[in-house]
Amino acid sequence: MHDFEFYNPTKIIFGKGKENLIGKVLKDCGIKKVLFVYGQSSIKKIGLYDRVISSLNENGIQWVEHGGVKPNPVLSHTREGIEKAKKEKVDAILAVGGGSVLDEGKAIAVGAKSDVDVWEYFHRDKGITDALPVFTILTLAATGSEMNGYAVITNEETQEKLSIGSELIYPKVSILNPELTFTVSKEYHAYAAVDAIAHTIEWYFTCTVCPNLENRLVESIVKTVMETTEKILQNPTDYDARAEFMWAATLALNGITRTGYAGGVYVNHMIAHSLGALYDLPHGACLSIVIPAWMWWYKDKNRKQFDRFAKEVFNLPTAEEGIKALKNWFSKVGAPVSLQDGKIPSSDIDKIANHVYNTTAKLWGLDKIYTVDKIKEILYLALRSNTL
Amino acid sequence: MHDFEFYNPTKIIFGKGKENLIGKVLKDCGIKKVLFVYGQSSIKKIGLYDRVISSLNENGIQWVEHGGVKPNPVLSHTREGIEKAKKEKVDAILAVGGGSVLDEGKAIAVGAKSDVDVWEYFHRDKGITDALPVFTILTLAATGSEMNGYAVITNEETQEKLSIGSELIYPKVSILNPELTFTVSKEYHAYAAVDAIAHTIEWYFTCTVCPNLENRLVESIVKTVMETTEKILQNPTDYDARAEFMWAATLALNGITRTGYAGGVYVNHMIAHSLGALYDLPHGACLSIVIPAWMWWYKDKNRKQFDRFAKEVFNLPTAEEGIKALKNWFSKVGAPVSLQDGKIPSSDIDKIANHVYNTTAKLWGLDKIYTVDKIKEILYLALRSNTL
Numbered sequence: 207m208h209d210f211e212f213y214n215p216t217k218i219i220f221g222k223g224k225e226n227l228i229g230k231v232l233k234d235c236g237i238k239k240v241l242f243v244y245g246q247s248s249i250k251k252i253g254l255y256d257r258v259i260s261s262l263n264e265n266g267i268q269w270v271e272h273g274g275v276k277p278n279p280v281l282s283h284t285r286e287g288i289e290k291a292k293k294e295k296v297d298a299i300l301a302v303g304g305g306s307v308l309d310e311g312k313a314i315a316v317g318a319k320s321d322v323d324v325w326e327y328f329h330r331d332k333g334i335t336d337a338l339p340v341f342t343i344l345t346l347a348a349t350g351s352e353m354n355g356y357a358v359i360t361n362e363e364t365q366e367k368l369s370i371g372s373e374l375i376y377p378k379v380s381i382l383n384p385e386l387t388f389t390v391s392k393e394y395h396a397y398a399a400v401d402a403i404a405h406t407i408e409w410y411f412t413c414t415v416c417p418n419l420e421n422r423l424v425e426s427i428v429k430t431v432m433e434t435t436e437k438i439l440q441n442p443t444d445y446d447a448r449a450e451f452m453w454a455a456t457l458a459l460n461g462i463t464r465t466g467y468a469g470g471v472y473v474n475h476m477i478a479h480s481l482g483a484l485y486d487l488p489h490g491a492c493l494s495i496v497i498p499a500w501m502w503w504y505k506d507k508n509r510k511q512f513d514r515f516a517k518e519v520f521n522l523p524t525a526e527e528g529i530k531a532l533k534n535w536f537s538k539v540g541a542p543v544s545l546q547d548g549k550i551p552s553s554d555i556d557k558i559a560n561h562v563y564n565t566t567a568k569l570w571g572l573d574k575i576y577t578v579d580k581i582k583e584i585l586y587l588a589l590r591s592n593t594l
Numbered sequence: 595m596h597d598f599e600f601y602n603p604t605k606i607i608f609g610k611g612k613e614n615l616i617g618k619v620l621k622d623c624g625i626k627k628v629l630f631v632y633g634q635s636s637i638k639k640i641g642l643y644d645r646v647i648s649s650l651n652e653n654g655i656q657w658v659e660h661g662g663v664k665p666n667p668v669l670s671h672t673r674e675g676i677e678k679a680k681k682e683k684v685d686a687i688l689a690v691g692g693g694s695v696l697d698e699g700k701a702i703a704v705g706a707k708s709d710v711d712v713w714e715y716f717h718r719d720k721g722i723t724d725a726l727p728v729f730t731i732l733t734l735a736a737t738g739s740e741m742n743g744y745a746v747i748t749n750e751e752t753q754e755k756l757s758i759g760s761e762l763i764y765p766k767v768s769i770l771n772p773e774l775t776f777t778v779s780k781e782y783h784a785y786a787a788v789d790a791i792a793h794t795i796e797w798y799f800t801c802t803v804c805p806n807l808e809n810r811l812v813e814s815i816v817k818t819v820m821e822t823t824e825k826i827l828q829n830p831t832d833y834d835a836r837a838e839f840m841w842a843a844t845l846a847l848n849g850i851t852r853t854g855y856a857g858g859v860y861v862n863h864m865i866a867h868s869l870g871a872l873y874d875l876p877h878g879a880c881l882s883i884v885i886p887a888w889m890w891w892y893k894d895k896n897r898k899q900f901d902r903f904a905k906e907v908f909n910l911p912t913a914e915e916g917i918k919a920l921k922n923w924f925s926k927v928g929a930p931v932s933l934q935d936g937k938i939p940s941s942d943i944d945k946i947a948n949h950v951y952n953t954t955a956k957l958w959g960l961d962k963i964y965t966v967d968k969i970k971e972i973l974y975l976a977l978r979s980n981t982l
Contacts, residue, residue, distance in 0.1 A: 207772070207837030209609025214602070220853070221597025384595070418821065419838045419845075422814035430807040449595030450807045453854060457807075462850065465608070466841060 208415045208468035213373065214461055216353045220382045220453065222445075225257055225343045229265030231379050232298065232341060239268040240300040240341070241291045241318075243311040245275045249302055249345060252389055258302055258343065270294040272314070275303065278482055278489070279310035281325060281361040288317035288324060291338065298339045301377075305349025305401075305489075308342050312357035312375040315340050325361060327370050330569065334372040342380040346390050347452035348398030348490065350405055350459025352380035360483055366565050367483035382456070384448035392439055396539040397490025399435040402455040403428050403532075404478075404493045406463045409470025411504065411511055417466040421511075424463050425518045430454040432519075435539055471572060474500050477581065480562040487548055494541035495548050498533035499588035505529065530594060537591070544591040555585045596803045596856035601761065602849055604741045608770045608841065610833075613645055613731045617653030619767050620686065620729060627656040628688040628729070629679045629706075631699040633663040637690055637733060640777055646690055646731065658682045660702070663691065666870055666877070667698035669713060669749040676705035676712060679726065687728045689765075693737025693789075693877075696730050700745035700763040703728050713749060715758050718957065722760040730768045734778050735840035736786030736878065738793055738847025740768035748871055754953050755871035770844070772837035780827050784927040785878025787823040790843035791816050791920075792866075792881045794851045797858030799892065799899055805854040809899075812851050813906045818842040820907075823927055859960060862888050865969065868950040875936055882929035883936050886921035887976035893917065918982060925979070932979040943973045 219227060232240065242258070249255045262269050272287045291299070291314055299318075301311030317324035319336040326332045344352045351357065355376045360367040390398065406424040410416070431454050437447035457463065464470060477500070478492035485492075505512045505525045516528025533543050542548045550558075559581040567573040567581070587593055607615060620628065630646070637643045650657050660675045679687070679702055687706075689699030705712035707724040714720045732740045739745065743764045748755045778786070794812040798804070819842050825835035845851065852858060865888070866880035873880075893900045893913045904916025921931050930936045938946075947969040955961040955969070975981055 207608075207834050207841070209612070211605065211607050213605040217599065217601035218853075219599050220595075224597070417834070417838050417841075419814065419818040419842050422818065423811065426807065426810035426814055430810065433806065446595050446805070449854070450805050453595065453805075454807050457850075462845075465606075466837070 207417045207466040210465045212461055212465050214353060214376065216376045217379045218353060218382060218456070219379060222383060222385055224381045224383050225254060225386065226261050228258055228300070228341070228343060228381060229261035229263070229267050232262070232267050232300070233265040235339070235378060237267060237298040237339070239270070239294070239296045240298045241272050241287065241294070241296045241314065242269040243272045243275060243287060243299060243301045243307055243314065245273070245303045245307050248389065252386065254302065254343070254345065254386060269300070270296060275307045275310045277306050278360045278367070278486055279306045281359055284310050284313045284317065284324060284359055287314040291318035296338070298341060300341050302343040302345065304344070304346030305351045308344070308349070308351040309357035309359060311342065312340055312351070313359050313370065315375055316370065316372070328359060328368040334370065334374055337372065337374040340375060340377045342377045343386070344380060344382050344452070345386045346394065346398060347387055347455040348401040350456055352377060352382065353456050353460040358479070365483045365561070367479040368566070368569065382452055384445055384452050387448050387452060388443045392442070393540055394488070395435065395438055396541045397488045397494070398455065399431050399539060400490040400494040400497070400536060400541050402431045402458045404474055404497060405459040407515070408472045408474055409464050409467045410515070411501065411508055412469060412471050412473060413467040413508070413511065414469030415467060416511055420463060420466050421514065427454050427458050427463060428519055432535060439539060471570070473572065473576065476566040476570060476572060476576070477562050477584065479566050480558055481548070481550070484558060484561060485548065485550060491542050491548060494536040494543055495545060495588055496584070498529055498536070498543055498594060499584050501529045501532070502587050502594050503584045533594065544593065545585065545588050546590050552589055555582055558585060595805045595854040598853045600849055600853050602741060602764065604764045605767045606741060606770060606844070607767060610771060610773055612769045612771050613642060613774065614649050616646055616688070616729070616731060616769060617649035617651070617655050620650070620655050620688070621653040623727070623766060625655060625686045625727070627658070627682070627684045628686045629660050629675065629682070629684045629702060630657040631660045631663060631675060631687060631689045631695055631702065633661070633691045633695045636777065640774065642690065642731070642733065642774060657688070658684060663695045663698045665694050666748045666755070666874055667694045669747055672698050672701045672705065672712060672747055675702040679706035685726065687726050689728060690731040690733065692732070692734030693739045696732070696737070696739040697745035697747060699730065700728055700739070701747050701758065703763055704758065704760070716747060716756040722758065722762055725760065725762040728763055728765045730765045731774070732768060732770050732840070733774045734782065734786060735775055735843040736789040738844055740765060740770065741844050741848040746867070753871045753949070755867040756954070756957065770840055772833055772840050775836050775840060776831045780830070781928055782876070783823065783826055784929045785876045785882070786843065787819050787927060788878040788882040788885070788924060788929050790819045790846045792862055792885060793847040795903070796860045796862055797852050797855045798903070799889065799896055800857060800859050800861060801855040801896070801899065802857030803855060804899055808851060808854050809902065815842045815846050815851060816907055820923060827927060859958070861960065861964065864954040864958060864960060864964070865950050865972065867954050868946055869936070869938070872946060872949060873936065873938060879930050879936060882924040882931055883933060883976055884972070886917055886924070886931055886982060888972050889917045889920070890975050890982050891972045921982065932981065933973065933976050934978050940977055943970055946973060
């Protein structure tokens with residue numbers, strides 16, 4: 207068991223209709239005016255926008271709107287939000303949407319309390335020392351952003367997709383109503399499932415110290431994500447399945463499944479972020495392309511964990527069979543499992559490998575292990591669905 | 595999945611030698627003077643007392659001592675601590691010890707910021723509105739007090755053992771160094787294991803809504819507690835086993851294993867608290883006496899969960915076999931499994947049942963289900979080790 211610190215001060219309010227509490231929650235925290243951050247039209251279609259506005263009005267909370275956040279949230283729109291937050295002197299961010307909306311909300315929270323351009327924080331040139339408090343209502347369970355201190359933003363100009371992390375951007379309160387996810391399409395649910403699984407298995411497979419307790423927690427989450435996803439794809443309004451999936455996705459990246467591991471790295475996220483930046487593919491789709499290939503490439507470096515995964519999750523005897531089973535499961539639920547599936551030509555592999563190496567690999571200090579050649583080896587394993 | 599709120603703002607600092615950070619931690623939180631609460635001589639024997647004092651001195655933190663906390667912490671000593679905290683105008687509690695020391699520290703934290711007698715909060719006549727911040731260094735993993743908002747105190751005069759619960763008494767920071775538990779005796783480790791298991795299975799067995807995700811988390815903790823306990827009894831200085839046990843015991847009662855369950859109650863704790871109050875037996879020993887008997891009495895009321903437990907934890911086909919296996923395991927590790935083992939005569943059963951009914955059952959609103967007669971049925975099942 208490796209030394210660790212664990213701190214997660216986000217309050218979760220979970221259940222049916224809880225979004226109607228948002229005005230009261232803000233009022234109880236002394237908030238007077240929020241920047242109301244959201245995405246496209248979906249929160250209006252399901253009536254959530256109106257319910258939020260009613261709750262804000264009833265509790266005397268002023269708001270300024272910042273809609274139009276993109277699925278891979280971009281820096282230019284984040285900068286607009288920061289300008290608005292500063293000009294309107296809001297004292298909190300209210301982000302209503304999926305992980306992208308929450309992430310942009312967090313980045314705005316940082317930028318609004320800073321005199322330097324927010325992108326400097328993503329390059330880790332500058333440490334975050336202040337941020338507006340963030341409140342969230344989640345409409346798509348996947349990224350875990352509702353209960354962690356991370357945010358990922360894409361700089362469209364430089365084609366970089368980078369993250370920030372700080373205790374200051376843990377949401378104060380996140381409201382999770384599984385009913386709000388009933389309208390998530392089958393396609394996007396599959397990507398969400400891949401993302402949640404990825405968040406737990408990254409450290410599980412790359413650990414050098416791998417406590418059984420943590421292994422069991424990870425396996426519990428993976429099994430729950432798979433089980434509930436199959437139910438959701440059958441019946442998108444299965445409340446209990448949506449609810450268990452939602453909470454599992456939160457626990458997958460709230461820090462609890464990482465405690466005690468040594469050596470863990472987010473290598474699949476590293477490669478997937480480049481695919482996201484270069485091709486604007488959904489994050490979960492980038493991960494499902496990368497994960498089986500990376501697993502195959504890495505399996506003998508941590509054989510015990512890969513064998514364990516096969517046995518505990520799929521009741522299969524070998525690492526190889528476990529990897530194939532996970533890949534087949536991704537395919538079955540509708541996630542792409544190769545560059546070909548993602549319509550990325552093999553002629554792009556050099557470009558992608560260089561992008562990974564020069565952006566995230568260097569920034570995360572993984573460039574010693576993941577050289578351009580190594581990344582290419584992994585990408586070639588991801589070339590076609592039948593490569594493995 | 596049942597609606598829930600989850601909020602746990604305790605920061606955990608986990609690992610070897612981390613107790614030496616305590617002075618800096620307090621200083622960083624702006625603390626100038628603490629009430630240093632501890633138990634008997636054990637923290638002096640292992641050199642912890644000296645290390646804490648050094649760290650406080652190095653960081654300019656003043657302290658007032660309040661040693662002598664008993665294993666079942668008592669109200670009179672708590673009141674002395676409150677007097678001292680008020681008189682010396684400390685601005686925080688530093689509790690160094692096991693769950694009993696932490697619980698007394700929390701009760702002092704409440705009493706020191708109140709004008710009424712602290713026992714009124716235990717009778718829930720009065721809600722907690724203020725408390726001194728609490729910091730802890732844990733030396734015995736069992737109760738989970740290091741990461742929750744509960745404290746249990748015994749009133750020696752009235753023979754009541756009652757609890758308080760408040761967001762205000764979550765420790766700000768808890769330091770967990772598994773090495774500090776190396777000297778915990780085999781006997782007390784067994785009680786600790788029973789306590790940690792009890793914390794997770796109480797809601798698991800009494801739930802009316804029982805999500806698979808939570809069931810899996812509970813089973814993960816139970817399996818880890820059992821696995822590591824067997825290693826610890828073989829080798830008390832097995833760091834990894836002590837560490838995994840320690841963290842599992844924390845997770846067992848930090849709220850995470852309760853999210854999403856409906857209907858859960860702490861019925862075994864309810865009965866065990868009376869045994870603790872009447873006979874001053876260790877808490878874990880009271881629980882190991884009660885649990886198998888209660889499980890047998892209750893099993894058909896939630897058959898699915900009991901069958902599941904047997905299968906997942908012991909790979910056994912029926913609830914009955916699972917209960918017997920858990921009872922045998924308690925016995926094997928050295929915990930008593932009957933009133934006879936605890937040297938409590940059958941002639942006391944009436945007295946105990948009335949005590950349970952008139953103290954905790956009424957206070958916790960469980961008196962409708964757990965009448966005196968029902969409690970007697972359970973206690974008779976606990977009479978002798980071979981009763982089941």
